[in-house]
Amino acid sequence: MTHPNPETLYESLSLRKRPEDIAALIKDQLQGELGKQEMLLLDKAASGALRHQVGQYTSMLEKFAEVSGAQVQVGKAIQLFKTDDDATGAAFDDPLVVEAFLVKVSAILHKNPGYNSYQADRLNREERMAVGLDISRRRYNKLFRCLRHLEKKLRTMVREHKKSLFLRVGKHAFAEDISREDFMQDMNSACFIAYYTARCNLRSEFTVEGQQRAYDDIADMLLKRCQADSEKANWWAMAQVYPFPEVLKHLSPEQQGVLLGKWTTLLQEVAVFLEELWQTNDINRETMVVRRGNDSSTWNHTAGAWNKARDGWISLLYALGMEFLLDEMCFGKAMRLIAGDVAAWHRSVGNTGDPNLIVWNQLPLPWEVLSGKATCSRDRVAAACREAKLDPERSGWLAPRTHQPLPFRPTPELVHGVTVSNPYLARILKQHKYFSGKDVSPLYPEQN
Incomplete structure (x- = not known):
């Protein structure tokens, strides 16, 4: 018998585990507590866990991409400045640690961080002697x-950490903010959080049938277990990943206010980055079809974070009875970019286009509304939705989304979004750059 390990469930919150593997862990954790129908439902996913397969292998990475640290640049600085720091650990993966080190070594050279002009910011011989830098011009x-190279690396790290944060938050909201203590407080809540987080982390598929929704019948069953023992459930922890009315109604007004503040802060941070991306990418707003040179991955991850934060923000407004704010400030969703071949596929099967795109094109850019550069009201959004033949409430433009549980679907093996039946074949196709949009390395190169 496999022994339950709640620590493994908790650690999964920052990983990208398959829902099937999380379902198997939940089955271990709740053994003896599940009813017959609950067990049958959970088995739909748990039976597909890697531990039940002969090869126990998936081609899908089970971690989010890590940001490269500054160990190389810091190591070079330690060597040149002869400091007693150690660059062999993981400390210099943290931009704050790198920044502190940069300030420290910049002071040795009497250089202000951020001032990197060779013409304006270097000290001449007299200035070096005046501050006690008795070194040659070449060494200076x-x-x-x-230090210039280290500062450049730090700027890159800060940007990449921001992109990584928006990717993860856009997938699983504030799952990584849940403390171990809160997670372990109630196992029914912990199981819902872990499974729903895994479902949220599913990768996008190359399809015209719509992406899998995170809230399936297994997530619904786990939520109902929490509702059946409402006094024991940790609704605060659950609200970090599922900020919707079924959960938020169990929070105190103070907790709801704190969560509203978190989503508002995130919206502000994402808005700044979205605006920067909009200005530096030549995006076709009318179609949102990718053009050459568009950084579509970064845009889509950031747009995902915006939409996730917007959903949470609207849900909290309704929970607090503050939805009247939408009368004056009602910023819209951010549309993701779509690949040209996917757009063509849609047209070939008779799809006339996403009606949300019509709403997007009729409203001011959402980050401009948030910053006060433009205005947009509830009535204006409602009118745009009606023109696009969308229900303003049910479509998520003006009210919290409603989640109807869908049947569980197995996690596909994907190669750049394309489903491949065998994980070993998927690995080979990835290695040879198939479906990547790049020049393919043939599986069987011609022999000279």
Whole structure:
């Protein structure tokens, strides 16, 4: 018998485990507590866990991509400045640690961080002597260049950490903010959080049938177990990943206010980055079809974070009875970019286009509304929805989304969004760049 391990469930919140593998862990954790129908439902997913397969292998990475640290640049600075720091650990994966180190070594050279002009910011011989830097111009320039390179790396790290944060939050909301203590407080809540998080983390598929929704019949069953023992459930922890009325109604007004503040702060951070991406990418707003040169991955991850934060923000407004704010400030969703071949596929099967795109094109850019550069009211959004033949409430433009549980679907093996039946074949296709949009490395190159 496999022994239950709630720690493994908790650790999965920052990973990208398959829902099938999380379902198997939940089955271990709740053994003896599940009813017959609950067990049958959970078995639909748990039976597909890797531990039940002969090869126990998936081609899908089970971690989010990590941001490269500054160990190389810091190591070079330590060597040149002869400090007693150690760059062999993981500490310099953290931009704050790198920034502190940069300030420290910049002071040795009497250089202000951020001032990197060779013409305006370097010290001449007299200035170096005045501050006690009795070193040659050649060595001074070498140290100055080292700090420039380190600052450039730090800027890259800050940007990449921001992109990584928006990717993860756009998938599973604030799952990684849940403390171990809160997670372990109630196992029914923990199981819902872990499974729903895994479902949220599913990758997008190359399809015209719509993406899988995270809230399936297994997530619904796990939520109902929490509702059946409402006094024991940790609704605060659950609200970090599922900020919808069924959960939010169990929070105190103070907790709801704190969560509203978190979503508002996230909206503000994402808005700044979205605006930057909009200005630096030549995006076709009318069609949102990818053009050459568009950073579609970064845009789509950031748009996902915006939409996730917007959903949470609207849900909290309704929970607090503050939805009247939408009368004056009602910013819209951010549309994702779509690949040209997917758009063509839609047209070939008779799809006339996403009606949400019509609403997007009739409203001011959402980050401009949030910042006060443009205005947009509830009535204006409702009118745009009606023109697009969308229900303003049920479509998520003006009210919290409603989640109807869908039947569980097995997690596909994907190669750049394309479903491949065998994980070993998927690995080979990835290695040879199939479906990547890049030049393919043939599986069987011609022999000379």
